[in-house]
Amino acid sequence: MNRVLSPLGTFLNEVNTVQEDLARLFNRVSPFGATVTGPTGPHLSVWEDEQAIFVEADLPGIDPEKIDVTVTEGNHLAIRGQRPAPEFDGATWVRQERPYGEFSREIGLPALVDNDKVIAKYEFGVLKLTLPKHEAVKPRKIFVKSGETPVVSPTICNPAL
Amino acid sequence: MNCAPKNGACKTSVNEFRNRSVSPRVDILEQANEYLLLADMPGVKPEDVDVSFDKGELTIHGNRSTGRAEKRDFYRSFAVSDTVNAERIEAELKNGILTVRLPKVEAVKPRKISVHG
Numbered sequence: 001m002n003r004v005l006s007p008l009g010t011f012l013n014e015v016n017t018v019q020e021d022l023a024r025l026f027n028r029v030s031p032f033g034a035t036v037t038g039p040t041g042p043h044l045s046v047w048e049d050e051q052a053i054f055v056e057a058d059l060p061g062i063d064p065e066k067i068d069v070t071v072t073e074g075n076h077l078a079i080r081g082q083r084p085a086p087e088f089d090g091a092t093w094v095r096q097e098r099p100y101g102e103f104s105r106e107i108g109l110p111a112l113v114d115n116d117k118v119i120a121k122y123e124f125g126v127l128k129l130t131l132p133k134h135e136a137v138k139p140r141k142i143f144v145k146s147g148e149t150p151v152v153s154p155t156i157c158n159p160a161l
Numbered sequence: 162m163n164c165a166p167k168n169g170a171c172k173t174s175v176n177e178f179r180n181r182s183v184s185p186r187v188d189i190l191e192q193a194n195e196y197l198l199l200a201d202m203p204g205v206k207p208e209d210v211d212v213s214f215d216k217g218e219l220t221i222h223g224n225r226s227t228g229r230a231e232k233r234d235f236y237r238s239f240a241v242s243d244t245v246n247a248e249r250i251e252a253e254l255k256n257g258i259l260t261v262r263l264p265k266v267e268a269v270k271p272r273k274i275s276v277h278g
Contacts, residue, residue, distance in 0.1 A: 018195040043227070056228050058203035060257030086199055099202055124227055125203035125257015133214055 010118050019078060041105030042079065042127075053068065053109050053131045057081075060125030069120050074112040074134060080104040111137045182236040185223070185259075196263040197244065202235045203257040204228050212252040212261060217241055219250070221259060244269045252267050 042057040057079055059067065067081040085100040113131040121128045185200040198219075202210065205223035213220050223235040241247075245263045253260045 008206075016226075019260050034193070054205075058201075058257070059204040060201045062256070086190065086197075088192060088197060089192055091190040091192045091197065094191050097186040098199065100189045124206055126228055128228065 003051065036148060041103050044107065046109075048110060048133075050133075052133055052138065053111060055107075055127075055129040055131065057105065057127040057129075058125065059103075059122075059127050062122075062125075064122035064127075067120075067122070069110075069118070069127075069129065071113060071115050071118060071131065072094060072117065075109040076106065077109055077129075077131070078106045166271070171226070175243075182234040184237040185235040187237065188273070194265055196265070197259040198239075198263065199232075200235070200237070200259040201257065202254065202259050205235065205254065205257065205259075207254040210227050210252070210254045210259060214241070214250055219251070219261070219263075221261065223254075224230065234244075 007021065042059050044058075045054075045056045047054050055077065059081070062081055062083050070078045070080075072078070080103070084104050085128045086098075109131065112134040114134050117132045119130040185202055187201075188197075188199040192195045198221075200221055202223040202225075204225040204227045206227060209224040209226055210222075211222045211224075213222075216239055218238055219234070219241045220238040225233055225235065230252075240260075241263065244265055246266045249264045250261065252259060254260075
C-alpha cells in the first residue's frame with residue numbers, strides 16, 4: 001500500500017471541527033487536567049465494587065487471541081497487543097488517523113486481585129476484564145453478638161464469691 | 162439541526178450534543194473502483210450505528226450503549242464529492258470498526274481503452 005502525503009483534495013472534506021482530533025492526536029489529557037504524553041495505549045475505564053475491579057479497554061478491530069493481559073504482584077495490570085494496519089489491494093491512503101502497530105497500557109490496581117480468577121471478554125471492540133479481589137481485601141461481614149446482658153444471678157457473675 | 166442560529170434554546174441543545182459526542186478517528190483509502198472509510202467506534206453495536214447521506218454530506222453516527230464507559234456518541238460528517246455514487250454506498254460494523262464503501266461513479270473509474278492497429 002502506498003502512502004500518499006498530500007492527496008486529500010476534493011474527495012472528502014471534513015464538515016465538523018477538527019480541533020478535538022488534534023488535541024487527541026498530540027496529547028493525552030488525563031481526568032485531572034494534566035497533559036500526559038507518551039506511547040499511545042487504549043482508553044481505559046476502571047471501577048470497582050466490594051467483590052471485584054472492572055476494566056474496559058477500547059480496542060476496536062483486534063483479534064482477541066492477540067491481546068496479552070497479565071497481572072503481576074496481584075495489583076499490576078498490563079494490556080499489550082498489536083493492531084494490524086488495514087490491508088486492501090492497490091489502495092492508497094487519503095487520510096490516516098487510526099493508530100496501528102503495537103500498543104501497551106500498564107496500570108496499578110486499587111486493590112490486590114486473585115490472578116487465577118480474572119475473566120476477560122471481548123465484544124464490540126471493547127476488552128472487558130473482571131478481576132475478583134483477593135479474599136484478604138474483600139470486606140468481611142462480622143456478626144455482632146447481641147449486647148443484651150443475660151439475666152443471671154450475682155453468684156454466677158462472681159463465681160469466686 | 163434545523164433551527165434559527167439565534168434561537169437560544171436550540172443553541173443549548175446543540176452544545177449539549179457536542180459535549181457528549183466525540184468524533185471518531187477515521188482512515189480513508191482510495192481504490193480503483195471505490196473509496197473506503199474506516200472509523201473506530203468501540204462499544205457500538207451494529208444496530209446502534211446510523212450512516213446517512215444527504216445533499217452531498219455523509220454523516221456517521223454511533224450510539225455507545227454498551228459497557229460502563231462514558232456514554233458518548235460518535236459523530237462525524239464529511240462533504241463527499243460527486244465522484245461518488247451515493248445510491249450504492251454500503252456500511253458494515255464489526256468489532257467496533259465501521260467500514261463505509263463509497264463506489265465511484267462510472268465516469269471516473271479507470272477504463273482500459275483498447276487501441277486498434
